[in-house]
Amino acid sequence: MTEAAAPVLEIRNLCKSFGALRATDDLSLELRPGEIHALIGPNGAGKSTLIAQIAGALKPDSGTIRFLGRDVTGLGVVARARLGLGRTFQISALAMEHTVLQNAVLGAIGAGGGAYRFFVPALGMPALVARAREALERVGLEDLAAMRTAELSHGQRRQLEMAVALTLKPRAFLLDEPMAGLGADGSRKLTEFLDGLRREAPILLVEHDMDAVFALADRISVLVYGRIIATGSVDEIRAHPEVRRAYLGDGA
Amino acid sequence: MRRERLINAALLLALLAVPLWAWAADEPFTITLATRVAILALAGVGLNIALGLGGLVSLGHAIFFGIGGYAMGILASHAQDHAPLLESPLLIEGTKSMPVIWLVAVIASALAALVIGVLSLRTSGVYFIMITLAFGQMFFFFAVSWPAYGGEDGLSIYVRNEFPGLNTLDPIQFFALCFALLAGALLLNARLARAPFGLALSAARQNEARVQSVGIDSFRLRLVAFTISGAITGLAGALFADLNRFVSPAMFSWQTSGEIMIFVILGGVGRLFGPVAGAALFILLEHFLGGLSEYWHVFLGLLLLGVVLFARGGLIGTLAGREVAHD
Numbered sequence: 124m125t126e127a128a129a130p131v132l133e134i135r136n137l138c139k140s141f142g143a144l145r146a147t148d149d150l151s152l153e154l155r156p157g158e159i160h161a162l163i164g165p166n167g168a169g170k171s172t173l174i175a176q177i178a179g180a181l182k183p184d185s186g187t188i189r190f191l192g193r194d195v196t197g198l199g200v201v202a203r204a205r206l207g208l209g210r211t212f213q214i215s216a217l218a219m220e221h222t223v224l225q226n227a228v229l230g231a232i233g234a235g236g237g238a239y240r241f242f243v244p245a246l247g248m249p250a251l252v253a254r255a256r257e258a259l260e261r262v263g264l265e266d267l268a269a270m271r272t273a274e275l276s277h278g279q280r281r282q283l284e285m286a287v288a289l290t291l292k293p294r295a296f297l298l299d300e301p302m303a304g305l306g307a308d309g310s311r312k313l314t315e316f317l318d319g320l321r322r323e324a325p326i327l328l329v330e331h332d333m334d335a336v337f338a339l340a341d342r343i344s345v346l347v348y349g350r351i352i353a354t355g356s357v358d359e360i361r362a363h364p365e366v367r368r369a370y371l372g373d374g375a
Numbered sequence: 376m377r378r379e380r381l382i383n384a385a386l387l388l389a390l391l392a393v394p395l396w397a398w399a400a401d402e403p404f405t406i407t408l409a410t411r412v413a414i415l416a417l418a419g420v421g422l423n424i425a426l427g428l429g430g431l432v433s434l435g436h437a438i439f440f441g442i443g444g445y446a447m448g449i450l451a452s453h454a455q456d457h458a459p460l461l462e463s464p465l466l467i468e469g470t471k472s473m474p475v476i477w478l479v480a481v482i483a484s485a486l487a488a489l490v491i492g493v494l495s496l497r498t499s500g501v502y503f504i505m506i507t508l509a510f511g512q513m514f515f516f517f518a519v520s521w522p523a524y525g526g527e528d529g530l531s532i533y534v535r536n537e538f539p540g541l542n543t544l545d546p547i548q549f550f551a552l553c554f555a556l557l558a559g560a561l562l563l564n565a566r567l568a569r570a571p572f573g574l575a576l577s578a579a580r581q582n583e584a585r586v587q588s589v590g591i592d593s594f595r596l597r598l599v600a601f602t603i604s605g606a607i608t609g610l611a612g613a614l615f616a617d618l619n620r621f622v623s624p625a626m627f628s629w630q631t632s633g634e635i636m637i638f639v640i641l642g643g644v645g646r647l648f649g650p651v652a653g654a655a656l657f658i659l660l661e662h663f664l665g666g667l668s669e670y671w672h673v674f675l676g677l678l679l680l681g682v683v684l685f686a687r688g689g690l691i692g693t694l695a696g697r698e699v700a701h702d
Contacts, residue, residue: 178588180584199587200588201590201591201592202590204588212584216588217581218577218582218585219581220577220581221574225574226578228571229574229575229585232574233575233591236590237571238572238575238591240571240572242567244566244569244570245573251571290589291590
């Protein structure tokens with residue numbers, strides 16, 4: 124029981140400054156099993172800096188990040204991905220010249236640790252292809268598997284980002300504005316999808332789309348000027364006076 | 376894609392047919408030209424793995440070409456002087472055997488590529504170009520100032536090295552060896568490009584963050600690619616020295632690095648047969664325009680400018696059209 128309740132991702136007293144700017148200011152945050160924890164905040168609040176530190180792309184000045192009970196503060200992006208941190212990017216990061224399937228297969232290669240095979244065609248390895256196709260199917264891209272990624276629409280690229288993360292079968296998802304630019308229909312579909320995904324692994328969701336956040340989040344943390352000013356359920360956050368003032372505006 | 380395969384097959388057949396015709400017509404010089412094409416194309420295949428697949432703009436591949444050349448020169452000169460390289464603690468003698476020379480050339484250039492890769496692959500873009508260039512100049516000046524092996528004057532080998540069962544002094548037989556090695560390298564390159572390694576390497580060229588975030592270390596990928604790339608170019612260097620029976624610091628010069636890159640760019644960066652097309656075009660221009668004017672490099676420059684500005688896919692890209700993603 125206690126094992127299951129332990130946080131998957133645990134951030135303690137994280138600090139990061141750029142000169143005089145405190146982009147992350149004594150920040151603590153937990154991602155618990157089975158939850159969607161949304162991180163919201165106005166532009167310039169330090170969300171991207173925080174994501175980069177969680178993913179391992181940026182070293183914090185102080186504080187610790189624990190993932191699956193293990194201190195990963197000193198580990199880089201590759202090591203954290205291998206431990207099971209699956210992320211998507213705010214701006215799609217895909218191999219544009221490759222096909223949709225090749226991008227998904229890349230995820231499967233990473234998940235299997237088999238990047239150093241030199242002679243067997245990647246698309247001729249049934250285990251890799253099956254894993255990739257399964258992920259594409261889940262996001263609804265299976266019919267576009269043979270298409271060049273550069274020819275995908277913006278929304279389809281976001282779906283592919285999601286599919287690559289799925290091939291990793293991660294222990295936690297770190298999703299950086301997955302709804303950005305999706306349109307109403309796309310957002311609704313993705314919201315439904317993420318709703319089910321939390322049962323596989325908890326999701327730390329950075330998102331501007333408030334409808335999605337309020338529909339999905341088990342808990343919400345509000346980031347302002349590098350500090351988390353409130354963490355709580357949807358209702359608590361809606362009612363929080365400081366949050367209303369700082370972020371949501373009076374109409375919310 | 377199918378069109379590109381046809382063009383590739385045609386190129387390979389032409390490279391085989393021209394020297395065979397020359398052999399029948401008793402035109403040994405033409406065979407030598409074709410041999411040069413095969414060897415320089417092999418050097419280009421090496422670079423193309425780093426440059427085309429990995430996006431590593433190395434202006435230092437002359438290092439590996441030169442190391443291959445000197446591996447041949449040093450081993451063969453000791454053999455022809457009957458002076459061992461080393462007597463104690465163990466006896467190492469020179470050799471005239473091509474397979475042994477090739478092996479030494481490949482291992483030595485792979486090791487050099489590994490060390491240079493570790494030191495330079497942390498950088499990218501212009502810095503990577505400058506560091507590889509700087510390493511190249513280091514090797515160049517080292518070779519110039521190394522009197523034991525000819526210094527500035529280089530090393531001459533009186534008789535071409537031997538290959539079991541073949542008469543390497545016969546131009547067509549030596550050509551056959553070079554052609555076989557080129558074909559082998561092309562096959563390796565083709566397999567590599569489709570394998571998980573090639574897929575990840577090429578993805579790292581397109582988007583490094585993507586590769587890192589699926590748990591693949593892009594530095595290690597590039598280091599392995601750079602090492603394979605250096606080893607192939609090193610093998611070409613050993614053959615080139617054997618073709619000329621001569622090796623000099625010029626093999627290490629930055630002009631050599633530039634020429635290897637020109638083969639790749641002229642033929643088509645990242646195209647499997649780009650280096651073959653590029654080297655063939657280069658040798659044809661050198662032969663025919665060089666016969667008209669000693670300033671033929673002006674035309675080469677104009678052509679290169681044209682390719683870079685208007686035909687990014689090089690010769691192969693222009694003929695085969697835009698690359699379509701495979702399968």
